[in-house]
Amino acid sequence: MKETSRLGYAILGLLQMKPSSGYDLRKVFSSTSMKTYSDSPGAIYPALGRLEEQGLVRGTVEEGSGLRRRQMFRPTPKGIAELRRWITRPVTVDDLVAGGQEILLRFAFSETSAGPVATLQLLKSLEAALQAYLPALHREFDALKTKAPTSGRLAFECGIRGYESLMKWTQYAITTYEASRK
Amino acid sequence: MKETSRLGYAILGLLQMKPSSGYDLRKVFSSTSMKTYSDSPGAIYPALGRLEEQGLVRGTVEEGSGLRRRQMFRPTPKGIAELRRWITRPVTVDDLVAGGQEILLRFAFSETSAGPVATLQLLKSLEAALQAYLPALHREFDALKTKAPTSGRLAFECGIRGYESLMKWTQYAITTYEASRK
DNA sequence: TATGACATGTAATCTGTTACATGATTAG
DNA sequence: CTAATCATGTAACAGATTACATGTCATA
Numbered sequence: 217m218k219e220t221s222r223l224g225y226a227i228l229g230l231l232q233m234k235p236s237s238g239y240d241l242r243k244v245f246s247s248t249s250m251k252t253y254s255d256s257p258g259a260i261y262p263a264l265g266r267l268e269e270q271g272l273v274r275g276t277v278e279e280g281s282g283l284r285r286r287q288m289f290r291p292t293p294k295g296i297a298e299l300r301r302w303i304t305r306p307v308t309v310d311d312l313v314a315g316g317q318e319i320l321l322r323f324a325f326s327e328t329s330a331g332p333v334a335t336l337q338l339l340k341s342l343e344a345a346l347q348a349y350l351p352a353l354h355r356e357f358d359a360l361k362t363k364a365p366t367s368g369r370l371a372f373e374c375g376i377r378g379y380e381s382l383m384k385w386t387q388y389a390i391t392t393y394e395a396s397r398k
Numbered sequence: 399m400k401e402t403s404r405l406g407y408a409i410l411g412l413l414q415m416k417p418s419s420g421y422d423l424r425k426v427f428s429s430t431s432m433k434t435y436s437d438s439p440g441a442i443y444p445a446l447g448r449l450e451e452q453g454l455v456r457g458t459v460e461e462g463s464g465l466r467r468r469q470m471f472r473p474t475p476k477g478i479a480e481l482r483r484w485i486t487r488p489v490t491v492d493d494l495v496a497g498g499q500e501i502l503l504r505f506a507f508s509e510t511s512a513g514p515v516a517t518l519q520l521l522k523s524l525e526a527a528l529q530a531y532l533p534a535l536h537r538e539f540d541a542l543k544t545k546a547p548t549s550g551r552l553a554f555e556c557g558i559r560g561y562e563s564l565m566k567w568t569q570y571a572i573t574t575y576e577a578s579r580k
Numbered sequence: 581t582a583t584g585a586c587a588t589g590t591a592a593t594c595t596g597t598t599a600c601a602t603g604a605t606t607a608g
Numbered sequence: 609c610t611a612a613t614c615a616t617g618t619a620a621c622a623g624a625t626t627a628c629a630t631g632t633c634a635t636a
Contacts, residue, residue: 221595239615251495259596261617266595285604286615313433315497320553327549335549366578367509367517371502374567381563385556396548403623421587441624443589448623467632468587 220270220298222318223263226253228291228299229325231273235290238264252317264289272298300330307341309349316382323389332397339390346383353379402452402480404500405445408435410473410481411507413455417472420446434499446471454480482512489523491531498564505571514579521572528565535561 220228227241236244238260246255254260267273272295275287291299303322311319319342326335357372364372402410409423418426420442428437436442449455454477457469473481485504493501501524508517539554546554 218594223596237615238617242615252497254596256597256599257615257617258598258619262595315434315499317497320556323556324550324553327547365509366574368506370567370571370574371506374502374505374564374571377563377567378560381559382556385552385559389552389556392548392552400622405623419587420589424587436624438625439587439589440591440626444623 218270220267220272220302221263222321223253223259224267224272225299225302225318226250226321227260227263228267228272228295229321229329231289231291232296232299232325232329235288237286237288239286267295271295296329299325300334303330303338304334307338307345309345312345312349312379332393336390336393336397339386339393343383343386343390346379346386350376350379350383400448400452402449402454402484403445404503405435405441406449406454407481407484407500408432408503409442409445410449410454410477411503411511413471413473414478414481414507414511417470419468419470421468449477453477478511481507482516485512485520486516489520489527491527494527494531494561514575518572518575518579521568521575525565525568525572528561528568532558532561532565 226245230236230241230244238257241260241264242255242257244250245253245260264273264275268275268289271292273289273291275289278286278288303326307319319338323335323338323342326338330338353376357369357376360372361369408427412418412423412426420439423442423446424437424439426432427435427442446455446457450457450471453474455471455473457471460468460470485508489501501520505517505520505524508520512520535558539551539558542554543551
């Protein structure tokens with residue numbers, strides 16, 4: 217079985233929070249802060265089709281009296297399990313290099329989909345991955361510092377700051393979660 | 399003429415700093431911190447081919463005595479002009495939403511390709527875009543704060559912190575640049 | 581001489597973008 | 609009645625991934 221794309225997981229996560237039609241999903245993606253994902257019908261309807269083929273979601277046409285034709289999608293038990301599997305797998309350095317967007321998506325759905333314990337585990341896993349990655353980045357920066365032009369050096373610093381900011385957020389999120397569990 | 403992809407500009411920028419073969423480029427992309435871009439031959443060689451078709455680079459086969467067959471690529475004048483055009487165009491909010499990776503790439507090449515004045519302009523443009531975007535993000539956060547679950551709220555905060563960190567870096571970079579110009 | 585690194589490429593496939601197409605329903 | 613919005617899709621295309629294919633050169 218082929219792997220599910222990031223858009224696929226984003227859709228699966230949204231459906232798990234609230235059954236929706238393709239059009240509903242488009243609205244979510246086009247409204248701010250989820251703009252990273254495409255709101256184009258040419259992306260969403262095929263993605264829904266693939267998820268349905270894989271047995272992760274099921275669509276049912278609504279036939280209310282005066283209602284427009286509208287297909288509501290819901291995750292199947294298999295879809296819910298797959299979503300949880302994706303969310304709870306450990307964070308790797310590759311996940312970080314890829315930009316952290318996927319991790320954030322996993323985190324955003326983790327509470328409703330996998331529960332607070334799993335959420336905390338995800339955060340700890342992220343912290344561990346960052347703790348492993350940051351020193352390597354610093355070493356690389358020290359090596360590059362002398363020979364690169366100013367703009368290259370600053371660009372690298374931007375990346376490092378980004379990861380450091382992510383680390384601070386992670387620790388803040390862990391604290392918040394641990395406080396709310398008491 | 400079709401638009402050049404991000405990978406295309408990354409290649410163009412690297413070639414402008416140092417003429418390279420496809421294999422050289424793969425090594426740059428596979429070695430740390432440029433891992434965002436694909437180091438697979440199936441991405442790089444076609445990308446080089448497209449750039450050559452568009453007249454932005456030119457490849458010449460090296461025929462040194464005992465050397466292996468090796469094609470070195472260099473940007474053409476047209477390629478250099480196109481790179482500068484891409485670097486110097488103003489930063490939009492859409493650029494920010496897309497994740498800021500493209501902006502960073504533009505910045506990384508800006509000094510060698512467009513000069514320090516253009517680099518400073520790019521940074522100022524980025525600052526302006528952030529100044530326009532951050533208040534909107536905060537408003538959206540306030541609206542979402544009450545109804546979203548903890549994980550959703552925290553995920554949003556992560557995004558905001560990222561942009562704030564980027565803003566601080568931008569201001570730091572501007573200061574650095576202005577100081578070095580004196 | 582066989583193994584592994586260097587170096588370049590192609591083919592199948594998947595995903596997403598852009599643009600177009602269709603029809604139902606509601607508001608003015 | 610007509611325009612806008614709701615709602616769903618398709619078709620052509622571009623770009624990337626994966627896996628495979630090919631051949632050169634150094635070295636053990």
